[in-house]
Amino acid sequence: MITIPFNVPYISPNAVASVVASLQSGKLAGDGPETKLATSILSGMFNEADVLLTPSCTHALELAVRLIGVGAGDEVIVPSYTFTSTANAIVMAGGTPVFVDIEPSTQNIDIDQVGAAITSRTKAVFCINYAGVSPDLPKLADLCDSRSVLLLEDNAHGLGAKSHNRNLGTFAKLATQSFHETKNIQCGEGGCLVINDTHYLEKAEVLREKGTNRSRFFRGQVDKYTWVEAGSSWLLADPLAALLRSQLEYFAEIQEMRADVWNRYSVELQAWSMNSGVIQMAVPDNCEQPFHMYYLIMKSLENRSDFINHLRERGVMAAFHYQPLHSSQAGTKYGRTLGELPYTQRAADCLVRLPLWAGMNRSETDQVVEAVTTFQPS
Numbered sequence: 001m002i003t004i005p006f007n008v009p010y011i012s013p014n015a016v017a018s019v020v021a022s023l024q025s026g027k028l029a030g031d032g033p034e035t036k037l038a039t040s041i042l043s044g045m046f047n048e049a050d051v052l053l054t055p056s057c058t059h060a061l062e063l064a065v066r067l068i069g070v071g072a073g074d075e076v077i078v079p080s081y082t083f084t085s086t087a088n089a090i091v092m093a094g095g096t097p098v099f100v101d102i103e104p105s106t107q108n109i110d111i112d113q114v115g116a117a118i119t120s121r122t123k124a125v126f127c128i129n130y131a132g133v134s135p136d137l138p139k140l141a142d143l144c145d146s147r148s149v150l151l152l153e154d155n156a157h158g159l160g161a162k163s164h165n166r167n168l169g170t171f172a173k174l175a176t177q178s179f180h181e182t183k184n185i186q187c188g189e190g191g192c193l194v195i196n197d198t199h200y201l202e203k204a205e206v207l208r209e210k211g212t213n214r215s216r217f218f219r220g221q222v223d224k225y226t227w228v229e230a231g232s233s234w235l236l237a238d239p240l241a242a243l244l245r246s247q248l249e250y251f252a253e254i255q256e257m258r259a260d261v262w263n264r265y266s267v268e269l270q271a272w273s274m275n276s277g278v279i280q281m282a283v284p285d286n287c288e289q290p291f292h293m294y295y296l297i298m299k300s301l302e303n304r305s306d307f308i309n310h311l312r313e314r315g316v317m318a319a320f321h322y323q324p325l326h327s328s329q330a331g332t333k334y335g336r337t338l339g340e341l342p343y344t345q346r347a348a349d350c351l352v353r354l355p356l357w358a359g360m361n362r363s364e365t366d367q368v369v370e371a372v373t374t375f376q377p378s
Contacts, residue, residue, distance in 0.1 A: 004367055009181040009188075010257075010358040012250040015243055022242035030235025031215070034242040037088040038175035042177075042192060046158065046169050050195040053236040053244075057156045057178035057191035061089040063234055064193060065124075066176040066207055067200050074123040074337060076152075079109040080326040080337070082128045086154050087325050087335065095123065097335040099326035104343045105282060107351070108135035115143055116339045124150040129158040129168050130375070133201055133283055137163045137171045137343045152176075155194075159185055162288040167226035173197040176244040179244055184254055184292055187244035192238050196216040207231040212220045257358040259289035264365050265354060272373040287376055294354050295321075296372075303377050308352060313373035319353050 022034050035053055054060040070076060070093040078086055080099040087097040100113040107130045114125055118200065119266040125144055127135065151171065155161075156178035158168040162178045169175040174197070179190035195201050205215040211231030216222050235279040236244075247254070273280045279297035285291045298304040304320065311318045324344045355368055 001315060002312065002317045004317060004355050004364055006172060006317040006319050006355050007182050008357040008359065009019060010247065010254055012246045014249065015246040018242040018246040019239050022239040027238050030237060032173050032236045032238030034245055035230060036234065038245040038248060041245065046194050049170065050198065050201050052193045052195070052204055052232045053241060054191045055236055056189050057176050057180065058085040059234045060176035060191040060193040061085050061154065063091060063204060063207055064152055064176055065089045065093045067174060067204055068124055068368050070123050075119065075121045076124045077114055077122060078087050078126040079128055080324045080341050081322050081347050082154070082325065082371040083322060084325065086126055086128060086144055087331070091334045096328065099331065099335055099341065102343050102347065103135060103311060106133050106135060106284065107347050108133070111135055111140050111143060113338055114140065118149060119148050122149045124151050126154055128154040129161065131162040131281065132158040132292040132293065133287050134163040134168055136156070141171050149237050157292045158290055160251065161290040161311060164286050169194050170196055174200060184258060184290055185247045185251060187240045189242055208234040252307045255291060255359045258356060261356050261360050261365055262291040267366045268369045269372055276377045278377065279288060294356050295351050298350045298352060299377055304350050304352050307375055310375045311371045316368050316371045317355060321351055321353060322348060324348050
């Protein structure tokens with residue numbers, strides 16, 4: 001029987017009242033008053049960038065790819081070790097994802113492979129800040145600039161994190177964020193597009209509002225709105241924005257609770273991991289992480305399967321993560337791959353995530369630590 005689930009979504013003390021008030025206001029569609037409050041908080045977290053809430057990070061990724069004009073014949077470089085939404089957005093726009101390997105230390109995109117993968121057809125590079133820890137983003141940004149390709153940040157894991165004293169989500173012209181129930185800050189399903197270059201703002205508003213200039217109409221910039229572009233409906237309902245806003249108001253408290261769990265794992269599993277040949281998650285010196293996840297790298301796929309079963313028998317739910325996109329059915333159909341990707345396969349076979357959520361108490365953390373440290377890898 002599982003007594004320690006992998007994730008428990010945090011519900012802030014003001015969440016229920018915030019959602020009820022939103023429902024009672026009668027303003028239930030997108031871009032209502034709660035959306036404005038939530039986006040104002042988020043904008044401050046991204047150096048006053050423009051922020052557009054979306055129904056999911058998947059929608060924000062699709063919007064970002066549309067904004068930069070990806071189409072037939074264009075290539076976008078992406079790590080194979082990521083969620084399907086990143087590659088799907090490229091394919092749905094008519095482009096080709098080009099899969100590269102990851103760094104073994106952070107599970108992030110290998111910058112040297114990015115340089116080798118750039119061709120005359122390369123439109124952009126997607127950086128995924130895995131576990132809220134980035135690669136060397138200044139180095140990656142310089143590479144993209146020198147080769148005249150755009151850098152995009154998929155910062156689904158990284159709200160509040162930093163690289164080289166700069167907030168993740170601010171290194172690229174466009175960045176995306178997730179507010180799925182598994183994230184530090186959540187509203188069930190939700191996301192946003194962070195626009196660090198105002199050049200993209202007006203078109204983003206049009207694409208997001210069914211291809212109309214409705215946003216300009218509500219600001220009084222035009223006397224009526226009309227259809228101006230092929231778009232979609234990428235707005236978050238205002239009661240969900242109310243839930244999101246309530247979570248954002250408790251951001252510091254949420255981070256403190258998650259940090260306590262992460263740090264206990266890091267310290268109390270150190271001796272066991274060294275003796276067992278298991279690699280603990282590490283954070284580079286130039287990064288400030290958001291304590292989004294805690295992972296271990298086991299010795300083999302069989303070893304990981306035994307470990308997960310061992311934890312389950314002791315009431316603890318652990319989870320592996322992504323499967324390689326480059327060798328998947330869709331990946332081989334729609335993309336191309338730069339050589340062998342051994343570290344992607346290693347992460348797919350060996351990485352395991354431990355339970356971590358805001359509000360996880362000492363006895364729960366103790367149970368996880370005890371379950372982990374009683375496992376002896378073969």
